[in-house]
Amino acid sequence: MKKISVRTNCPYDVIIERGSLKKAGKLISGVIGSKKTAVITDDTVNSLYADTLVKSLEENGFDVSVFVFPHGEQSKNLTVLGNIYDFLCEKRITRSDFIIALGGGVVGDITGFAAASFMRGIDFVQIPTTLLAQVDSSVGGKTAVDIAGGKNLVGAFKQPALVICDSDTLRTLPESEISCGMAEVVKYGMIRDKKLFEILENHDISTIDEVMDDIVYTCIDIKRDVVENDECEKGERKILNFGHTLGHAIEGWHNYTDYTHGMGVSAGMCMITQRLCSPEITERLKKCVELYNLPTSTEAPMSELLPYCSTDKKCESGSISFIVCNEIGRAEIKKVTVTEFEKLMEG
Numbered sequence: 001m002k003k004i005s006v007r008t009n010c011p012y013d014v015i016i017e018r019g020s021l022k023k024a025g026k027l028i029s030g031v032i033g034s035k036k037t038a039v040i041t042d043d044t045v046n047s048l049y050a051d052t053l054v055k056s057l058e059e060n061g062f063d064v065s066v067f068v069f070p071h072g073e074q075s076k077n078l079t080v081l082g083n084i085y086d087f088l089c090e091k092r093i094t095r096s097d098f099i100i101a102l103g104g105g106v107v108g109d110i111t112g113f114a115a116a117s118f119m120r121g122i123d124f125v126q127i128p129t130t131l132l133a134q135v136d137s138s139v140g141g142k143t144a145v146d147i148a149g150g151k152n153l154v155g156a157f158k159q160p161a162l163v164i165c166d167s168d169t170l171r172t173l174p175e176s177e178i179s180c181g182m183a184e185v186v187k188y189g190m191i192r193d194k195k196l197f198e199i200l201e202n203h204d205i206s207t208i209d210e211v212m213d214d215i216v217y218t219c220i221d222i223k224r225d226v227v228e229n230d231e232c233e234k235g236e237r238k239i240l241n242f243g244h245t246l247g248h249a250i251e252g253w254h255n256y257t258d259y260t261h262g263m264g265v266s267a268g269m270c271m272i273t274q275r276l277c278s279p280e281i282t283e284r285l286k287k288c289v290e291l292y293n294l295p296t297s298t299e300a301p302m303s304e305l306l307p308y309c310s311t312d313k314k315c316e317s318g319s320i321s322f323i324v325c326n327e328i329g330r331a332e333i334k335k336v337t338v339t340e341f342e343k344l345m346e347g
Contacts, residue, residue, distance in 0.1 A: 001015060001016070001017040001020070002015075002016040002017065002213075002217050003015055003016070004016070004217070004220050004221055004224055005224075006139065006140075006159070006224050006227065006228065007228050008141065008159050008227060008228060008231050009159070009231060010159040010161075012031075012159060012160055012161055012162055012163065013031075013162060013163070014138075014139055014163040014165065014220055014224075015027060015162070015163065015164045015165065016165045016167070016213070016216055016217055016220070017165075017166065017167075018166060018167045018168045018213070019166060019168055020164050020165070020166040021049060021052055021053060021056070021127065021164070021166040021168070021169065022052060022056055023056065024053055024056045024057065024127060024164055025056035025057040025058070025059055025060030025061075025062060026056070026060055027162065027164055028057070028060075028062075028100075028125055028162060028164075029060050029061075031125075031161055031162045032098050032123055032125070032161055032162075033096075034096050034097045034098055034123075035061050035062050035063060036062070036063045036093065036094075036097040036098075037057065037062055037063070037064055037065075037093075037097060037098050037099060037100055038064075038065045038066070038067060038087065038088055038091055038093055038097075038099045038100070039053060039054065039057075039064060039065070039066045039067070039099070039100045039102050040067050040069075040084060040099055040100065040101055040102070040103075040107060040110070040111040040114070041066065041067070041068055041069075041101075041102040041103050041107055042068065042069055042070065042071035042072075042075065042103050042104075042106065042107055043068055043069070043070055043071055044071040044103075045071070045102055045103040045104070045107065045129050046066070046068045048129075048169075048172055049102060049129060049169065050066055050068075050102065053100070053102055053127065054066065065087070065091040065093075067083075067084060067087045069083065069084075071103075071106070072106065072256075073106055073146070073251075073256040073257075073261070074256060074257070075106060075110075076106045076109055076110050076144075076145050076146050077145055077146055077147070078145060078147065078154070080110060080145075081110055081113065081114060081145050084110065084111070084114045084118075085114065085118055088114070088118055093118070093122070094119070094122075095119045095120075095121075095122055096122075097122060097123075098115075098122055098123035098124055098125065098161065099111060099114065099115055099118075099122065099123075099124045099125075100124065100125045100126075100127060101124060101125070101126050101127065101128075101138075101160075102127045102129065103127075103128070103129055103130070103133070104128065104129060104130035104132060104133045104137075104177075105128075105130065105132050105133045105136075105137040105138075105261065107133075108126055108128060108133050108137050108138050108143075109137065109142075109143055109144050109145065109152070109155070110143075110145055111124060111143075112124060112126070112141075112142075112143030112156075112158050112160070113143040113144055113145055113154075113155050113156060113158070115143070115158055116143055116155075116156035116157075116158035117156065121158070123161045124158070124160055124161065125160055125161055125162045125163070125164070126138040126139075126160040126162070126163040126164070127163075127164045127166075128163070128165060129166075129169040129170075130169075130170070130173060130177055130180070130181060131170055131173065131177065131178055131180070131181025131182065131184075131185070131212075131216075132177075132180050132181035132183075132184055132261065132262060133181075134165045134167075134170070134181070134216050134220075135181060135184050135185055135188070135215070135216055135219035135220065135223075136181075136184040136219065136223065136240075138160070138163050138165070139163055139220055139223050139224065139227070140159075140223055140227045140237075140240075141157045141158055141159040141160070141227070141231065142155065142157065142233075143155050143156055143157070143158050144156075146256070149311060150248075150252065150308070150311050150312060151248050151251060151252060151256070151312075152248075157231065157232055159231075165216060165220075167212055167213055167216060170209075170212065171209075175205060175293070176260070176293075178205060178208070178292075179205060179262060179263075179292050179293045179294055180260045180261060180262030180263065181262060182200075182205070182208065182262065182289075182292040182294065183243070183261075183262035183263070183265040183266040183269075183289065183292070183294055184219070184262065184265060185200065185215055185219055186200060186266070186269070186285075186288055186289055186292070186294075187240075187242050187243055187265060187269060188218070188219045188222050188223075189288075189328065189329070190242060190269065190285065190325045190328060190329070190331070191222075191239045191240070191242050191323065191325060191329075191330075191331035192222045192226075192239070192329060192330075192331065193218065193222060193329055194328050194329030195329075196215070196218055196219075197288065197328050197329065199211060199215075200288055200291070200292075201284070201287070201288050201291070203291070204291040204292065205291065205292045205293055208292070223240065226239065226240060235333075236333075238321055238323065238333050239323055239331040239333060241321070241322075241323055242269060242323035242325065242331055243264075243265040243266065243267075243268035243269030243270075243272070243323075244264075244265060244268060245268060245272070245309055245312065245320070245321075245322045245323075246264075246267070246268035246271050246272060246305060246309065246345075247261070247264035247265040247266075247267065247268030247269075248264060248268075248308065248309075248312055249264075249268075249300075249305040249306070249308035249309050249312070250263075250264040250267055250268060250298045250300055250305060251264040252308040253298075253300040253304060253305055253308065254300075259298075262294065263294060263295055266289045266294035266295055266296070267294075267295045267296060267297055267298045269285060269289070270282070270285055270286050270289065270295075270296040270297060271296075271297055271298075271345075272322065272323075272324065272345075273285050273324075273325065274286075275344060275345060276324050276326075276344065277324065277325065277326050278326070281325065281326065281327065281328065284328065285328075302345055302346055303346070305345075306341075306342050306345060306346075309338075309341065309345075310338050315338065318337055318338060319335050319336065319337055319338065320335070320336065320337075320338050320341045321333060321334065321335045322334055322336075322341065
């Protein structure tokens with residue numbers, strides 16, 4: 001077992017261990033005093049892992065209820081959030097109880113926001129079952145839902161009480177989900193860890209499982225350092241948004257249906273790098289993401305993407321922040337007016 005301690009305002013541990021889902025009840029018992037919980041999950045993960053989790057919880061004396069919603073980004077909305085609130089009321093979850101997010105990034109985001117807002121805040125535990133959620137979204141306390149105006153525009157910072165990463169859950173993922181998560185892994189190599197990037201260059205989608213445990217640990221460790229320095233994203237934490245400014249726009253252009261978050265981040269990283277960095281860095285990045293079946297661009301016209309960028313939460317007072325990596329392993333935060341950003345992207 002590997003453990004990473006995240007020392008935010010509300011400190012917590014991240015447990016990384018194969019088979020840890022079966023031990024979840026015991027692990028949670030050591031952190032949370034309440035014995036009443038609700039598991040929030042989607043229909044895909046429910047059929048794979050809910051029974052294992054519920055059994056572990058009940059064996060450790062927990063009273064457990066399970067709420068299931070349809071999988072996919074389209075479910076990360078205010079309607080489903082309201083249904084979660086109603087379920088928690090129905091099951092008489094109180095402020096002293098807690099909820100568990102069992103699933104990928106969508107489950108973690110909406111469950112975390114429910115925990116941040118239900119009864120003005122209750123504890124929650126993250127049990128991420130996708131690569132993207134394990135290396136990125138389950139750690140750091142960002143929670144949100146989507147609205148018509150854009151992705152993740154309604155949310156809160158809410159740190160979990162515990163994160164349990166069971167690498168065995170990744171083995172049931174389709175290759176497309178592994179690819180999606182690898183976009184965030186590549187991001188970590190680009191912004192902070194040249195050695196990690198070189199490891200990724202020497203593997204591909206068929207061999208990456210050989211080093212997956214080390215990759216998950218490395219990415220979480222990087223994010224821990226960044227989040228501890230800037231918990232509420234006032235400065236350094238913005239580097240974690242490399243590729244996301246255009247990536248979110250690409251997802252929006254596709255109506256969050258046939259283009260995953262990882263695909264958007266991959267294309268976004270490559271597109272901004274191609275416009276603002278050296279051909280050498282651009283070529284290495286493109287070759288790396290292609291090893292994991294990820295795109296380097298999009299068919300969406302830049303003129304149609306830019307309106308999404310101007311309504312993104314990274315815009316402030318007519319300016320927009322974006323990240324550039326002029327060398328692998330080092331990120332810079334750039335801030336320009338929306339008009340200047342549009343000129344850079346259209347150039």
